[in-house]
Amino acid sequence: MSDAAPTTVPLxxxxxxxxxxPRLPDHLVxxxxxxxxxxxxxxxxxxxxxxxxxxxxxxxxxxxxxxxRSLPEGVRAERFEVVVNLLSLSMxxxxxxxxxxxxxxxxxDSIVDVYPGADAMEREAYDLMGVVFTGHPDMTRILxxxxxxxxPLRKDYGVGRVPVQFxxxxxxx
Amino acid sequence: xxxxxxxxHEGPEQPEEVELSDxxxxxxxxxVAARHEAEERQLVAETSExxxxxxxxxxxxxxxxxxEVGAVLRLPEGGYVDPSDIxxxxxxxxxxxINMGPQHPSTHGVLRLMLELDGETVLRTKPVIGYLHTGMExxxxxxxxxxxxTNVTRMDYLSPLNxxxxxxxxxxxxxxIELPPRAVWIRMLMSELSRVASHLMWMATNGMDxxxxxxxxxxxxxxxxxxxxxxxxxxxRLNTNFIRPGGVAxxxxxxxxxxxxxxxxxxxxxxxxxxxxLTGQPIFRERTEAVGSLSAEEALALxxxxxxxxxxxxxxxxxxxxxxxxYDKVDFDVIVGKYGDNFxxxxxxxxxxxxxxxxxxxxxxxxxxxxxxxxxxxxxPPPRARIDESMEALIHHxxxxxxxxxxPEGEVYVAIESxxxxxxxxxxxxxxxxxxxxxxxxxxxxxxxxxxxxLRGGLVADAVxxxxxxxxxxxxxxx
Numbered sequence: 264m265s266d267a268a269p270t271t272v273p274l275x276x277x278x279x280x281x282x283x284x285p286r287l288p289d290h291l292v293x294x295x296x297x298x299x300x301x302x303x304x305x306x307x308x309x310x311x312x313x314x315x316x317x318x319x320x321x322x323x324x325x326x327x328x329x330x331x332r333s334l335p336e337g338v339r340a341e342r343f344e345v346v347v348n349l350l351s352l353s354m355x356x357x358x359x360x361x362x363x364x365x366x367x368x369x370x371x372d373s374i375v376d377v378y379p380g381a382d383a384m385e386r387e388a389y390d391l392m393g394v395v396f397t398g399h400p401d402m403t404r405i406l407x408x409x410x411x412x413x414x415p416l417r418k419d420y421g422v423g424r425v426p427v428q429f430x431x432x433x434x435x436x
Numbered sequence: 437x438x439x440x441x442x443x444x445h446e447g448p449e450q451p452e453e454v455e456l457s458d459x460x461x462x463x464x465x466x467x468v469a470a471r472h473e474a475e476e477r478q479l480v481a482e483t484s485e486x487x488x489x490x491x492x493x494x495x496x497x498x499x500x501x502x503x504e505v506g507a508v509l510r511l512p513e514g515g516y517v518d519p520s521d522i523x524x525x526x527x528x529x530x531x532x533x534i535n536m537g538p539q540h541p542s543t544h545g546v547l548r549l550m551l552e553l554d555g556e557t558v559l560r561t562k563p564v565i566g567y568l569h570t571g572m573e574x575x576x577x578x579x580x581x582x583x584x585x586t587n588v589t590r591m592d593y594l595s596p597l598n599x600x601x602x603x604x605x606x607x608x609x610x611x612x613i614e615l616p617p618r619a620v621w622i623r624m625l626m627s628e629l630s631r632v633a634s635h636l637m638w639m640a641t642n643g644m645d646x647x648x649x650x651x652x653x654x655x656x657x658x659x660x661x662x663x664x665x666x667x668x669x670x671x672x673r674l675n676t677n678f679i680r681p682g683g684v685a686x687x688x689x690x691x692x693x694x695x696x697x698x699x700x701x702x703x704x705x706x707x708x709x710x711x712x713x714l715t716g717q718p719i720f721r722e723r724t725e726a727v728g729s730l731s732a733e734e735a736l737a738l739x740x741x742x743x744x745x746x747x748x749x750x751x752x753x754x755x756x757x758x759x760x761x762x763y764d765k766v767d768f769d770v771i772v773g774k775y776g777d778n779f780x781x782x783x784x785x786x787x788x789x790x791x792x793x794x795x796x797x798x799x800x801x802x803x804x805x806x807x808x809x810x811x812x813x814x815x816x817p818p819p820r821a822r823i824d825e826s827m828e829a830l831i832h833h834x835x836x837x838x839x840x841x842x843x844p845e846g847e848v849y850v851a852i853e854s855x856x857x858x859x860x861x862x863x864x865x866x867x868x869x870x871x872x873x874x875x876x877x878x879x880x881x882x883x884x885x886x887x888x889x890x891l892r893g894g895l896v897a898d899a900v901x902x903x904x905x906x907x908x909x910x911x912x913x914x915x
Contacts, residue, residue, distance in 0.1 A: 316736045319851065320860050320877040329866040332845070346862060348849055348877070352736070352752050359849060380739025383885050391573070406566040406914055415574055416873075422574070 294358040297338045303345075303362045304372040310349050310358060311377055318378035319357070320348035321385060323364075323392035327418040342366035343394055347374070347381075364394055373399035391416040531559060538567045542645050542900040545910030549887075549903070556895050561888040565881075568914035576874035580840030581607050581681050584871065588861075589675045591876060592912040594637050597630040597666075598854040599876075599912075600679035605760065606850040606861040607681040610843045613815060617762075618806040619683035624761045625696075625799045626669070626678060627852075628792045632703065633662040634855035635785045635792075638907050639710065642782065645904040646723055651713060658703050665695050682816040683809025696800045700793045707789055715783070724778035728890040728902035731776060738886045742857025742879050743788065744906065747773035747780035754853035766798045778898075781905045788855075814841050840869035856880050856907055878915060880908040 298306040324344045326332060334340055341363035349358045364371050373396035374381050385396040386405040393414035396402060404411060413420050537548035546567035552560040576587050588603045589596040601623055608615070640655025663673040668689050670678040678685045714720045730740070732748040745752055753770040755763040771787040773780025809816045817836050818829040835841075845867040851860040857879030864873040883906055890902045 317741075318739050319741070319858055320849065320862065320875075322862060322875040322877075324864055324873045324875075329864075329872050332864075332866075346847075346849075346875075348860065348862075350858075352750065352757070355757050357849070357851075378739065379737045380882060380885060383881060384739075387881075404566075406569040408566070415571060422578075 294356070296358060296360045297335055298360060298362060300362055300364060300371060303360070304374060304377070306360065307347065307349070307374045307377050310360075313351075314353050315349040315351040315356075315358060317350045317352060318347065318374070318381050318384075319350040320346075321374075321381050321388060322346050323388040323394045323416075325392060325416065325418045327366075339363060343369055343392065345371055345388065345394060369393055370395045370397050372397055373402075375399055390414070393417060536899070538564075542903065544641060544904065544908060547884075547903070547908060547910055547913070549899075551891070551896065551899065553896055556897070558891045558894055558896055558899060561891045561899075563884050563887055565884070565910070565913050568910045570915070572915045573874055573876065576871055578870065580869045581843060581871065582836060582840045582869075584874070585680050586675075586677045588874075588876065589677050590911065591878065591915055592854065592856065592859070592880070592909050593674060594909050595630040595634040595855050596675050597626045597679055598852060598859055600677065601627055602850055602852045602854075602859050602861040602876075603863075603874075604679050604681045605852065606848050606863045607843065609848045609850055610846050610863060610865050611681070611815065611841075612844070613682070613810050613812060615683055615810055616807040617804040618687075619808050619810070620761050621799055621803050622684050622688060622808055623679055624763065624766075625688075625796060625803070626666075626684070627761070628795045628799070629662050629665065629699075631855045632789055632792045632796070633659045633666075635789045636662070636703075638785055638855075638904075639782075639789075642901070642904045643714065645900045646720060648714065648720070651710065654706065654710070654713070658706055661699050661702060665692075665699060668692075668695065680809075680816075682812065683807075685809075687808045688803075693800055696796060700797055700800075704790060704793050707786060707793075710786060715786070721779065723898070723901060724782055724905075726775070727778045727898045728894060728905060729775055729777045730886060730890055734889060735776065735886065738889070739882050740857070740886050742853070742855070742883065743781055743784045744776075744883055744886065745857070746771060747784045748776035749774050754851060754858060758851070760850075760852055765802070766795050768792075768795050778901055778905045785907075842867060842869050843871075851877065854879055856909065856912070857883055876912075876915060878912040880906075880910075880912045881915075884908050884913060 296306065296310075322345075324346060325342065326340065326344060327342055330340060330342075332340065343364040343366065345362045345364055347360040347362075349360065351357070362371060371394060373385055375385065375396075375398070382399070382401075383405060385399050386401070386403065388394050389396060389399075389402055390404040390406050391414055403409070407415065532553050534551050534553060535548070536551055538546040540547075548564040548567065550560075550562040550564065551558055572587055572591060576584055579587050584607070585600045585603055588599040591599050604623075636655045636659040638655075640652045640659070643649075643651025643655065666676055666678075667673050669692070670676040670685065672678075730744065730748055732745075732750050734740075735745045735748045735750065741752070749772050751757075751770045751772050754760070755768070756770050768791045771784045771791060773784050813829075813832040815836075817833045818826070822829040823833055843865045845865055847862070847864040849860055849862045851858045853859070858877065859879055860877030862873070862875040862877065863871050866872040887903065887906055890906065891899055894902065
């Protein structure tokens with residue numbers, strides 16, 4: 264599979280570079296790829312052309328309070344990480360693409376025109392994590408109300424900042 | 437008529453006749469018109485839905501219109517369609533935008549749809565979701581791995597055991613423990629029964645949406661049998677929290693084989709009664725055949741999985757293609773359709789019930805003896821009896837239920853075949869006893885994207901049937 268991937272981006276072999284990556288006893292080991300932000304979309308396209316027909320998942324992770332995660336050499340850890348899971352039905356294989364997205368400019372190319380199915384997932388990632396996908400036709404909130412402030416899944420989101428009013432205990436009847 | 441009534445008609449409500457000059461009348465009229473216009477503007481501006489609202493055609497960008505048409509879908513040979521090459525019809529004058537839901541009984545929960553209609557024909561559809569969003573992914577970061585399965589079980593409330601299963605598999609993959617065979621097989625048994633219950637529920641609601649009330653009653657009746665077995669085994673009918681990291685919560689109850697026997701026999705026999713009730717019935721076929729068709733390419737492009745993908749003819753079932761648990765040791769068929777219409781989705785699900793029962797029978801035969809959970813005191817609590825006699829057991833018990841167990845640092849994505857499609861769980865661990873990030877890839881959420889395409893060009897009367905055939909569970913869509 265590695266020969267089909269673009270040569271300009273580092274494609275990590277999970278076993279050698281990331282010994283921490285867990286293996287499932289009876290699963291195929293997922294392949295991991297760590298493209299730079301600029302090369303991300305090209306890589307997704309390359310994988311699509313290499314036979315990964317389905318974008319099974321896209322989500323974002325906020326590494327604010329856990330910066331010291333293991334990444335292959337040459338990949339600079341940033342606050343956000345967008346994780347894309349691609350699935351090849353013909354090869355029965357999965358690949359997981361992890362892109363670093365900095366806090367100062369949380370934006371990433373949208374892959375909606377490569378995988379139309381990523382539409383709702385990108386909107387979800389934007390809604391809950393605040394990563395903007397440039398080129399997405401409808402970058403709006405999907406789960407939270409339209410006028411909501413903040414992105415709930417961020418680690419610095421104030422849980423409990425909305426005061427909850429408790430009623431007094433009901434008196435004796 | 438009484439005197440009192442007659443008097444009641446008189447009173448201060450009588451409108452006063454005021455003479456208006458012509459100029460004043462024109463002035464008033466234009467004032468009213470201006471106010472109406474302002475109100476209309478404000479109506480649009482004040483909706484909190486903002487861009488989620490289905491805007492009129494003239495204020496929608498051509499890109500968006502084309503996307504709703506499905507023009508950006510990939511072509512089978514892997515090429516793109518340039519969206520600017522496609523003409524979007526200009527027929528603003530005849531169309532009407534109506535709102536359906538979120539309280540509509542046929543949207544299976546709180547799904548809201550904006551539909552653009554041209555007479556009886558549906559042109560554009562926009563699903564608006566989020567009415568049931570409860571922040572379960574955020575909550576998952578606050579709960580330990582021990583408590584986590586209680587949280588995820590509430591997502592897809594029609595097949596809760598599958599949610600627990602995927603969460604447990606992900607956690608176990610991070611810890612790197614191997615389960616005793618009996619735990620694996622019990623999990624498989626429960627997961628398959630859960631599929632049967634979920635598909636029966638779907639048969640019931642789909643029958644209901646198409647006007648077959650008897651199917652609804654039958655579906656619920658048979659599902660209740662499965663739920664009774666769940667209750668006997670796990671203590672609860674729904675949200676069982678039975679499959680936990682490290683195994684399952686309890687062993688199967690005495691005499692479970694007999695229950696399974698009765699259950700399989702009854703449901704299998706009755707599934708052929710459904711054939712008589714629905715499959716061969718002309719009205720049902722008229723309303724389902726060639727309604728809401730989807731091609732395999734479209735389904736793949738839109739990331740659709742599960743029975744909807746299989747109904748288009750793609751034999752993709754994770755139980756077969758990427759086996760987890762012990763699915764490679766049982767014999768079953770992957771059911772595929774051909775046309776991807778409502779009828780194919782119906783028959784795929786109906787036949788999957790039969791296949792699941794076939795699997796359940798094999799599991800009952802091959803159920804290995806042994807332990808139902810891993811005997812690792814760092815992961816699972818000690819047996820109750822040990823706590824009375826061993827201080828160490830007490831400490832382990834206390835530790836597991838207060839702080840939980842530590843999971844090594846790492847990240848993992850595990851996917852299983854839930855009744856609705858690929859149910860994935862992505863967990864990032866930072867080495868503590870709580871997931872750093874827990875993301876669930878919800879099949880209903882993703883499958884819902886196909887709805888605009890399925891509904892397009894169909895009749896509004898079929899919309900209800902098509903929504904039902906996608907089988908969205910809003911608890912999972914919104915999480």
